[in-house]
Amino acid sequence: MITTTFKKSYIWLSICAFYALIASLLLLSGDDWAWGSKEGWSRLENGFDYYNGRYLGNVIEIFITRSLLFRIAIYALINTGIVYMTWVLLNRKYSVPLILALVVSMPIAIYAETYGWLAGFANYNTSLLAILYILYVAKKKQPKIIELFLVLIVAFLGQFFVENVSVASIVMAVIGLLLAMFYKEKKVVFIMWLIGAAVGAYIMFSNTAYHTEGNMREVGGLDFTVLFTTMITSWSEFYFKDNLILIVLFTIVLAIIGKGQKYLVGSVVVIAMYFIIRNLVGLSSTSLPYYLLVVEFILMCIYLIALLIIVGKSKVKNENKRYFYTYFLYAIILLGPFLLITPFGPRNMLLTYILLVICLLLICDEKIEGWLAKGKNPIALAAIGLCATFLIMHGANKLEDQNRYDQLIEEYEAGAKYSTLTRLPFEKLGHDLTPRFDNLQRQRQIEYYNLPSDIRIRLSNYVHIEPEPPYGPIEPKYLR
Known part of the structure; x- marks a missing residue:
């Protein structure tokens, strides 16, 4: 019993350590540059009015773009929690490394905009964990009073992250309630879920951003x-x-x-x-x-x-x-x-x-479950290999990111007409890590890294220098 408990604790600590390392290697990009600057504080001072109703996600984003320790702690806890809640939703029947391997091997496009992007993580991963917890309590035959209260609170707070999850949470609660009525099971969990989700959604969508014509988040039309x-x-x-x-x-x-x-x-x-x-x-x-x-x-x-x-x-x-x-x-x-x-x-x-x-x-039937149980060691090795691969790729991006900004400044100070910004080796691990054109995100990038305001940037992908508007046409062979 003691040995089993130790092994389980070791596994969860290892997963937590893996996500903590990923958090320490993540690069700010896209919206992160805005949240990590004065623009983020101005949105907070305005109560995020005319911006969006992702109140909790926005606050988390403000702090994780400013504090490395807070980023590591919240990133590791939330993402370890996702693996844990997935495991318990499956009645702890499958090995934890199997669950981790399936989570990590998601399509890279999903990973890039959630696990690889702080703005995505702050909203999507957190709301995911909230829904998984509610589903876990809803699945229990006899939930405790404290668990029912937590469902109400989590359902309410979980509405302040992502709009589609906020809407879907209400629909999911209604469906769960109807199924509980059909199977003649306890309905209180779904009632608490529905109340919390409905009140939270009302507050979220009361934000003027959803009622302002021309706003990208406008409801209607x-x-x-x-x-x-x-x-x-x-x-x-x-x-x-x-x-x-x-x-x-x-x-x-x-x-x-x-x-x-x-x-x-x-x-x-x-x-x-x-x-x-x-x-x-x-x-x-x-x-x-x-x-x-x-x-x-x-x-x-x-x-x-x-x-x-x-x-x-x-x-x-x-x-x-x-x-x-x-x-x-x-x-x-x-x-x-x-x-x-x-x-x-x-x-x-x-x-x-x-x-x-x-x-x-x-x-999976009993035959498949038996095969998975027998193959738990190879599965564990596969999970370790996946995690190690992601650490190596994120580590390479981190190292190259520092070098490329040093090179950028050196070229600027040397009087070069254009300063070259080298693309990262694993750009698909994140979202908009290197803005392609001289757009809003590029301006935020320049401001965040305190680059000279008059710097003229062109991109390199280790092989070609890519001229870009307005400094020159992009030849077809350079387009990616």
């Missing part, structure tokens, strides 16, 4: 004409097509649990092969004709319908099926608003991705 186009492009891209690892894993699991369903399993395998090859050759919605995007959307729908049918006919435990269908529905609901609302980016996929990971493990 939805354009239904773009619904289908959005659905077959960015929406289906983020939800399904970019999730190469999940497509592979879901297909393997379905092939194992789908005995006697050869036509459904066969269709799933064929469709999965298409999207795997599509992903490997680097195709995307921007490089394909409209008619092919429609075909891909139909294939995606067939895959998802087959998935639902195979699970329903499988010998997976009924309780697991129930939670699978519930979380699968939640995963879609979270992205529903973005069929009509912009901006929509990979960061909006974080909670959906984690719910899909939970769905994947919920439908």
